[in-house]
Amino acid sequence: MTDLIYCPICGHTLGWKDVGGRTRQSCDNCGYVRYVNPVPAVGIVIEAEGGVVLIRRGQPPHQGEWTLPSGFIEADESAEDAAIREAEEETGLKVEVIEMMGINSFPEGPPMSGIMIFYRVKPVSGHLQGGDDAIEARIFQPNELPRLPFRTHREAIAQWLAHHEHPLIEPPAEAPAFIIRPAEARDREEVMALLALIPANRDLGEAEWREVELRYRESAGFEVFVAEAKQTPPIIIGFIVLSIVRTLTGGRGFINDMAVLPTYQRQGVGAALLEGAVRRADRMNLRSLMVNSARASERARAFYTACGFDEEAIMHFKIR
Numbered sequence: 001m002t003d004l005i006y007c008p009i010c011g012h013t014l015g016w017k018d019v020g021g022r023t024r025q026s027c028d029n030c031g032y033v034r035y036v037n038p039v040p041a042v043g044i045v046i047e048a049e050g051g052v053v054l055i056r057r058g059q060p061p062h063q064g065e066w067t068l069p070s071g072f073i074e075a076d077e078s079a080e081d082a083a084i085r086e087a088e089e090e091t092g093l094k095v096e097v098i099e100m101m102g103i104n105s106f107p108e109g110p111p112m113s114g115i116m117i118f119y120r121v122k123p124v125s126g127h128l129q130g131g132d133d134a135i136e137a138r139i140f141q142p143n144e145l146p147r148l149p150f151r152t153h154r155e156a157i158a159q160w161l162a163h164h165e166h167p168l169i170e171p172p173a174e175a176p177a178f179i180i181r182p183a184e185a186r187d188r189e190e191v192m193a194l195l196a197l198i199p200a201n202r203d204l205g206e207a208e209w210r211e212v213e214l215r216y217r218e219s220a221g222f223e224v225f226v227a228e229a230k231q232t233p234p235i236i237i238g239f240i241v242l243s244i245v246r247t248l249t250g251g252r253g254f255i256n257d258m259a260v261l262p263t264y265q266r267q268g269v270g271a272a273l274l275e276g277a278v279r280r281a282d283r284m285n286l287r288s289l290m291v292n293s294a295r296a297s298e299r300a301r302a303f304y305t306a307c308g309f310d311e312e313a314i315m316h317f318k319i320r
Contacts, residue, residue, distance in 0.1 A: 055134035108196035183224035253281035
């Protein structure tokens with residue numbers, strides 16, 4: 001989010017101060033404080049002919065790629081009304097809401113932080129065609145769904161696929177089937193999206209993100225493991241990076257980055273990723289495994305502690 005220069009209330013130059021535990025833009029003249037809140041949006045899963053309707057985007061971001069119909073909620077409409085409106089604008093179909101599938105969030109953007117409310121809907125009339133900022137609309141069967149560029153859309157499709165496999169019963173409450181495997185080159189974009197979910201990474205600039213992608217491609221001194229849900233198309237639901245620190249008297253493993261998609265948290269994915277990293281470290285004859293608790297949230301630190309890590313931060317010297 002771009003910083004403001006002048007106060008929108010009185011026009012005075014804005015400064016910064018700590019408010020509510022965060023440093024926020026504020027006005028010393030009139031007392032205005034700028035709160036940057038997430039914007040609400042809707043995503044629509046239109047069920048038709050045994051499949052789901054996707055639209056091909058005509059505008060950035062991800063121009064030309066297939067996504068679920070979606071859009072921001074107007075100030076004078078309900079979330080349900082927004083879903084119905086966006087469905088008709090982007091697909092030409094008048095729809096009826098079946099149920100709310102769930103709520104997700106995208107603090108990583110693009111381009112701003114938001115909250116996404118997903119609905120299952122069914123067509124009641126209209127003719128399927130791309131409209132508004134969609135250049136095409138078509139029905140995809142479950143076995144031909146492409147990879148969707150937006151993380152929240154991928155999670156919604158994963159949830160829909162689970163429901164599609166058992167249409168007469170509720171989706172199972174237990175953790176979804178997934179595998180832990182070494183990351184491949186094709187996983188880069190999804191791993192980058194997961195990296196952006198880590199609070200400590202939210203302030204990285206464009207140049208820093210380019211360095212991250214370069215290091216990922218080089219893969220020197222570390223190994224990346226991903227958790228992949230067993231479905232079609234597959235979806236990366238979590239990752240962990242095991243860095244190897246060699247010394248004259250042995251070696252240690254170091255974990256600095258780990259994330260799990262919000263809708264798959266507390267389902268054993270993080271524990272499985274950590275177990276995979278521990279096994280790999282053991283096979284490499286590493287003497288111990290360390291974690292950078294200074295980068296972890298309170299919830300993440302509690303998770304590491306529950307897994308047997310000592311409640312100690314790493315002593316470090318900050319170079320820059």
